[in-house]
Amino acid sequence: MKIISMIPARYSATRFPGKLMQDLGGKTVITRTYEATVATNLFDDVFVVTDSDIIYNEIVNNRGKAIMSIKEHDCGSDRIAEAVESLDIDIVINVQGDEPFTDRESLKKLIEVFKEDDDENIDLASLMVHITDIEEINNPNTVKVIVDNTNFALYFSRSVIPFPRDKSVDVKYYKHKGVYAFRKEALLDFYRLPMLSLEASEKLEQLRYLEYGKRIKMVETDVQGVEIDTPEDLERAKKLWK
Numbered sequence: 001m002k003i004i005s006m007i008p009a010r011y012s013a014t015r016f017p018g019k020l021m022q023d024l025g026g027k028t029v030i031t032r033t034y035e036a037t038v039a040t041n042l043f044d045d046v047f048v049v050t051d052s053d054i055i056y057n058e059i060v061n062n063r064g065k066a067i068m069s070i071k072e073h074d075c076g077s078d079r080i081a082e083a084v085e086s087l088d089i090d091i092v093i094n095v096q097g098d099e100p101f102t103d104r105e106s107l108k109k110l111i112e113v114f115k116e117d118d119d120e121n122i123d124l125a126s127l128m129v130h131i132t133d134i135e136e137i138n139n140p141n142t143v144k145v146i147v148d149n150t151n152f153a154l155y156f157s158r159s160v161i162p163f164p165r166d167k168s169v170d171v172k173y174y175k176h177k178g179v180y181a182f183r184k185e186a187l188l189d190f191y192r193l194p195m196l197s198l199e200a201s202e203k204l205e206q207l208r209y210l211e212y213g214k215r216i217k218m219v220e221t222d223v224q225g226v227e228i229d230t231p232e233d234l235e236r237a238k239k240l241w242k
Contacts, residue, residue, distance in 0.1 A: 001090040003111060004045045005037050006083060008076030009097040011052035019228055020055060020097050025241040027062075029228055030055055032100035034064050040104040042111060048097070049083040074195075075205040077180070081191030084184060090114075092187060094180040100237065101225040102179070109219045110181040123186035123214040126153070126206070127177040127221050137173050141229065143204060145176040145218060153216040156206050176206070177221070186214055 009030050013019050020030040027035075030048065038046050048059045051069040059066040067083045076094060084092050091114050095102050106127055113125040128145050136142050140158040147153055155161060156176055164171060182190075190208055199207040209216055226237045 001114065002044050002088065003042070003091040003093065004047070004084075004087070004089050005043045005093045005095050005107075006080040007033060007037060007046070007048045007095045007097050008079045009048050009050040009052065009055045011050070011054055013098075013229075016228070016230055016234075019234065021058065022228075022234055024100055024234070024237055028058055029100055029234075029237075030058060030097050031062050031064070033095065033097050033102060034059060034062075036100055036102050037095050037107075038064075040102075040107055042104065042107055043093070044089075047083065049079050051079070076178075077182075077187065077190050077205050080182075081187050085188060085191075089184055092182050092184060094178075094182070096178045096227065098228040099177075099179070099225055100228070101223075101240070103223045103225070106177075106179065106219075106221040106223050109221065110179070113217050113219060114181065114183070117217075120183070121215060122217045123183055124209060125181045125217040125219055127179050128174040128218045129177060129221055129224055131173050131175045136175070143176040143178075145174050147174070147218050151218045151220070153206075153210065153218050155210065156202070156204050158202055158204070174218075174220070176218075177225070178227070180206075189214070 009020055021028050024032050034048055048066045050056050056066045056068055069079050080094055110125045143156055144161050145153055145156045146161050193212055196211045198211055228234050228237055
């Protein structure tokens with residue numbers, strides 16, 4: 001299988017505009033993420049795909065590979081789909097541009113899912129982390145996922161799922177980490193299909209796959225990392241980097 005990584009990168013993030021160009025230990029966040037992804041040595045190629053001249057030039061000037069989006073896109077999957085449509089690949093892994101601490105073992109687990117899927121029952125795979133902090137569980141910025149007994153995703157939500165009506169039941173809560181591995185065909189299907197009501201309501205692109213019957217295999221990881229969504233997250237990331 002030919003496996004590549006794509007890092008979608010928007011400059012004008014809603015909650016923290018310009019976050020990918022913020023300094024993290026002497027380099028920008030997007031450059032740190034790109035270099036961390038390349039350093040895993042898991043991919044035939046790694047690209048940043050962006051609609052921003054600023055981010056494009058940042059990557060190219062640091063000897064990286066970048067692709068300019070031709071169209072405006074509402075989500076990272078659409079941006080990646082446009083970029084890979086003409087490429088001869090089998091699997092593409094979407095690494096979020098605001099996750100400079102992306103680790104090799106988690107990405108390797110996603111790749112193994114497809115190597116073991118002889119019948120091609122899996123359309124895409126993604127990561128989840130067990131969480132116990134009640135504030136994080138209740139935080140709408142923390143996307144939760146529930147799975148069946150074979151770890152296929154049943155639903156993603158910003159709300160608390162499952163709702164603990166019976167508090168005596170031992171329920172595990174999982175945070176969804178926005179790292180995806182797609183079969184190329186599933187990604188292109190996503191690109192061509194219109195948004196439906198669940199995705200529009202929750203503003204979670206992964207719900208489009210579920211609404212159209214795609215199968216998402218979830219892989220548990222212990223690596224939390226730091227997703228830089230706010231200036232406070234950036235300060236945490238700087239401390240961790242040191």
